[in-house]
Amino acid sequence: MEQAYRKKFPLSSKDYKLYEEVGEGVSATVYRALCIPLNVIVAIKVLDLEKCNNDLDGIRREVQTMILIEHPNVLRAHCSFTAEHSLWVVMPYMAGGSCLGIMKSDHPEGLEETVIATLLREVLKALVYLHSQGHIHRDVKAGNILIDTNGAVKLADFGVSACMFDTGDRQRSRNTFVGTPCWMAPEVMQQLHGYDFKADIWSFGITALELAHGHAPFSKYPPMKVLLMTLQNAPPGLDYERDKRFSKSFKEMVAACLVKDPKKRPSSEKLLKHHFFKHAKSYDYLAKTILNGIPPLGERFKMLKAKEADFLVQNKDMYGDKEHLLSQVNAILSFNSLGFY
Numbered sequence: 001m002e003q004a005y006r007k008k009f010p011l012s013s014k015d016y017k018l019y020e021e022v023g024e025g026v027s028a029t030v031y032r033a034l035c036i037p038l039n040v041i042v043a044i045k046v047l048d049l050e051k052c053n054n055d056l057d058g059i060r061r062e063v064q065t066m067i068l069i070e071h072p073n074v075l076r077a078h079c080s081f082t083a084e085h086s087l088w089v090v091m092p093y094m095a096g097g098s099c100l101g102i103m104k105s106d107h108p109e110g111l112e113e114t115v116i117a118t119l120l121r122e123v124l125k126a127l128v129y130l131h132s133q134g135h136i137h138r139d140v141k142a143g144n145i146l147i148d149t150n151g152a153v154k155l156a157d158f159g160v161s162a163c164m165f166d167t168g169d170r171q172r173s174r175n176t177f178v179g180t181p182c183w184m185a186p187e188v189m190q191q192l193h194g195y196d197f198k199a200d201i202w203s204f205g206i207t208a209l210e211l212a213h214g215h216a217p218f219s220k221y222p223p224m225k226v227l228l229m230t231l232q233n234a235p236p237g238l239d240y241e242r243d244k245r246f247s248k249s250f251k252e253m254v255a256a257c258l259v260k261d262p263k264k265r266p267s268s269e270k271l272l273k274h275h276f277f278k279h280a281k282s283y284d285y286l287a288k289t290i291l292n293g294i295p296p297l298g299e300r301f302k303m304l305k306a307k308e309a310d311f312l313v314q315n316k317d318m319y320g321d322k323e324h325l326l327s328q329v330n331a332i333l334s335f336n337s338l339g340f341y
C-alpha cells in the first residue's frame with residue numbers, strides 16, 4: 001500500500017514548488033516544498049553537485065539506501081532526481097526540525113533528562129535497525145535527529161553512511177574524512193581500517209551530552225583542536241561526570257558509549273536495554289514539552305542564520321573559511337596516519 005503511494009512522487013523539479021529555507025548543511029540546502037500533483041507538503045534537500053567531494057555514483061547509492069530503508073525511526077526519502085547541477089532528495093517534512101535547531105532557539109542550556117531519554121530511545125531503535133541491516137550511519141548528532149509535529153522522532157542524513165559489507169573501492173572510500181569532528185569516534189579520526197558500527201555508539205554518547213548541555217563537548221573549541229583533543233586525551237567525560245544535574249544512570253549510559261576501545265562499547269541492541277531508557281515516555285510527551293508554542297521551522301531557521309552570520313563575522317580568525325578548515329583537517333589526518341598520535 002505504502003509502496004504504491006511512494007511510487008507516485010514525481011521525478012521532475014517542475015512538479016514541486018519550493019517555499020522557505022528550513023535548513024542548511026555543508027553542501028545542501030533544505031526547503032519546505034509542495035509536491036503539486038499530490039498536494040503534499042514535503043522537505044526537499046537540494047545538493048549542489050559541484051560542491052560535493054563525493055562522486056555522483058556514491059551519492060546516488062546513498063540516496064538509494066535512504067529510499068529503500070523502512071523503519072519508523074529512520075527518515076526515508078520519497079524519491080530523488082537531478083535538476084541541472086543539483087540533486088534533489090524529496091523527503092517527508094518534519095515540521096519540528098532538528099533537536100539542534102530546537103535547542104538553539106529554545107533550550108540553549110540543554111534538555112531535561114526525560115526528554116533526552118525519550119528522544120534517544122527512538123534514535124537507538126533506528127541504530128538497532130540500521131546496524132542489523134549492515135549500515136553504519138556515521139553522522140549521529142542532534143542536527144540529524146528530526147521531530148515531527150506529533151513528536152515522532154527520525155534519524156536523518158545518510159550523506160556519509162556506509163555499508164559494513166562493502167569491499168574494494170567503497171571500503172577504501174570509507175577511510176576518508178567524513179562525519180563531524182565533535183561527534184567522531186577516535187578510530188574514525190585515526191582512519192583505522194575496518195571501523196564498524198561501534199563508531200555510531202561513540203557519536204551516540206557525544207549526542208547524549210550534546211542534548212544535555214545544548215552543545216557537544218569541545219564544541220566551543222575550533223574544529224582543529226577538537227581533533228587533537230579527541231586523539232590525544234581520554235574521552236571527553238570529566239565535566240559531565242561531576243555535573244550534579246545528571247542522574248547516575250545517564251552518566252553510566254554515556255560512559256559506556258565513550259570507551260576508547262570500540263570493542264568494549266555496547267552494541268546498539270544492548271544499549272537499548274540500559275536502565276536510563278526506562279525514563280523514556282511516549283512521543284506525544286515531546287509534542288507537549290519541547291514543541292509546544294515554538295515558532296514555525298522556517299522562522300526559527302531565519303533567526304538562527306542571522307545570529308550565526310554575526311557570530312562568524314566576530315570569530316573569523318578562529319574559524320576561517322570552510323575550505324581552509326578542510327585542508328587543515330586533512331593535514332592533521334595525514335600527520336596522524338604517520339603515527340604521531
Ligand SMILES: Nc1ncnc2c1ncn2[C@@H]1O[C@H](COP(=O)(O)OP(=O)(O)OP(=O)(O)O)[C@@H](O)[C@H]1O
Binds near residue numbers: 029043092094100
Ligand atoms: N525532512 C526534513 N524536514 C524538516 N527539516 C529538515 C529535513 N531534513 C533536514 N532538515 C533540516 O535541515 C538541516 C540541514 O540538514 P542536512 O541533512 O542537509 O544537514 P546536516 O546533517 O545538519 O549538516 P551536514 O550535511 O553538514 O552534516 C537539518 O539540521 C534540519 O534542521
